[in-house]
Amino acid sequence: xxxxxxKFVYLIVLLAGLGLAAGDHLTSRSMAGLGAPSDLGxxxxxxxAPCTE
Amino acid sequence: MTYQAxxxxxxAASPExxxxxxxxxxxxxxxxxxxxxxxxxGVALLALGGVLGAVFLGFQYGFASAWRRFLVAGEAIGLAxxxxxxxxxALVFLTAPSLGLAAAGSVAPVSVSLVIGAFIFGIxxxxxxxxxxGVLFSFGGGSGRMMVALPxxxxxxxxxxxxxxAALEWGSLGQVPIAVAGNAVATTGINLALxxxxxxxxxxxxxxxxxxxxxRLIAGTVIIAVLCWLVFALSGHPWGVTxxxxxxxxxxxxxxxxxVENFAFWQWPGPRRALEHSVLADVSSLMxxxxxxxxxxxxxxxxxxxxxxxxxxxxxxxxALGGVLMGIGARLGFGCNIGxxxxxxxxxxxxxxIWFAMAMAGSWVxxxxxxxxxxxx
Numbered sequence: 001x002x003x004x005x006x007k008f009v010y011l012i013v014l015l016a017g018l019g020l021a022a023g024d025h026l027t028s029r030s031m032a033g034l035g036a037p038s039d040l041g042x043x044x045x046x047x048x049a050p051c052t053e
Numbered sequence: 054m055t056y057q058a059x060x061x062x063x064x065a066a067s068p069e070x071x072x073x074x075x076x077x078x079x080x081x082x083x084x085x086x087x088x089x090x091x092x093x094x095g096v097a098l099l100a101l102g103g104v105l106g107a108v109f110l111g112f113q114y115g116f117a118s119a120w121r122r123f124l125v126a127g128e129a130i131g132l133a134x135x136x137x138x139x140x141x142x143a144l145v146f147l148t149a150p151s152l153g154l155a156a157a158g159s160v161a162p163v164s165v166s167l168v169i170g171a172f173i174f175g176i177x178x179x180x181x182x183x184x185x186x187g188v189l190f191s192f193g194g195g196s197g198r199m200m201v202a203l204p205x206x207x208x209x210x211x212x213x214x215x216x217x218x219a220a221l222e223w224g225s226l227g228q229v230p231i232a233v234a235g236n237a238v239a240t241t242g243i244n245l246a247l248x249x250x251x252x253x254x255x256x257x258x259x260x261x262x263x264x265x266x267x268x269r270l271i272a273g274t275v276i277i278a279v280l281c282w283l284v285f286a287l288s289g290h291p292w293g294v295t296x297x298x299x300x301x302x303x304x305x306x307x308x309x310x311x312x313v314e315n316f317a318f319w320q321w322p323g324p325r326r327a328l329e330h331s332v333l334a335d336v337s338s339l340m341x342x343x344x345x346x347x348x349x350x351x352x353x354x355x356x357x358x359x360x361x362x363x364x365x366x367x368x369x370x371x372x373a374l375g376g377v378l379m380g381i382g383a384r385l386g387f388g389c390n391i392g393x394x395x396x397x398x399x400x401x402x403x404x405x406x407i408w409f410a411m412a413m414a415g416s417w418v419x420x421x422x423x424x425x426x427x428x429x430x
Contacts, residue, residue: 006197006361011072013200014349018079021332021342024304025086028331034091034098036336037323038157038290050162050221050321 067356102343107351109190112273116390129258136252141278142399147241158400161387164225170386171408175415181375185294185389193348195358202376209380211302218317229403244401291396295383297338371426
């Protein structure tokens, strides 16, 4: 741990994460707009919390 | 909440130019991908996430340390600032229709899962030294602690998504808006009065101790409120952080062969849509990427990345446990300090107040657990 600096790990994780995000984006179905769970039914908060009575 | 930028101000800026360029290029590449699919609105929300990351890091604006100082030393000025932020957000969230905004607040159920989730979250945020936004902007700033906390947060929130449907069966009163008077002015007035009462109470406690609200804290609060207004207007709902983590966890688990889509949470329309589409097509996830890049650029500009060091292993274990607890707690409790505390109260929802009370109780327990992980109380 002492030899591997946080900055080195940070850069690896950051670039890997952004690469994975780009890969996921390019392989996912295309859509015309942004969304959040609350844009659809059965969710009343952006976190996906369901509407319950 | 730290009132002076410890690593970004007060020291001679020594930019890491290569990293600034690298991260700016990564941000532009991401923005290009977003622009192709979701257009200017997506790019704007990515940019807003970036600005929020830079502002949070620059002002060292957080929740966990302010709550800890209140519980340990009775210092209440940070909590007064939080309620100032909530009040400013409520001004727009509660009056959205009158302002012509096609946006709605966050009103989650008042349930047993909320009580348990918020309590668990409170413990976790004291062990990890940061809440949802804190983990994200500190990670973006190169914090070794948060490089451990974030993946465990992601893992915990995936677990939480598996648990939530069953947890909702433990009991729920449904959504409980505060002051449904059929009169928007009265509803707004009552909610603002409650927020002012809480904020004023904490400010009064702070003044009794001789605390002042530093200009820097006021400035950070107002800037973040304005950014929250913009997110609300552009996305159609309040800013949320942790659903993006849950989505990341689900995507990774799916890639590893876990049939995430068979779990009840991921069959609900909103989460299912998110799982089926790109991580850049979900507002929370998109803004989370922006926040990391914004904080990263801010840290690189100030030379903060090269000053990071690993905390002791025991503290990293605390960060890992805290991350898992926050992840589970965020799903059972319908969000973090941003999505549940700030957005919930500012939307006039009772769940936000209950989240605050239970997360504060959890923080009390978490603070007493900190010495076991080599952390100061």
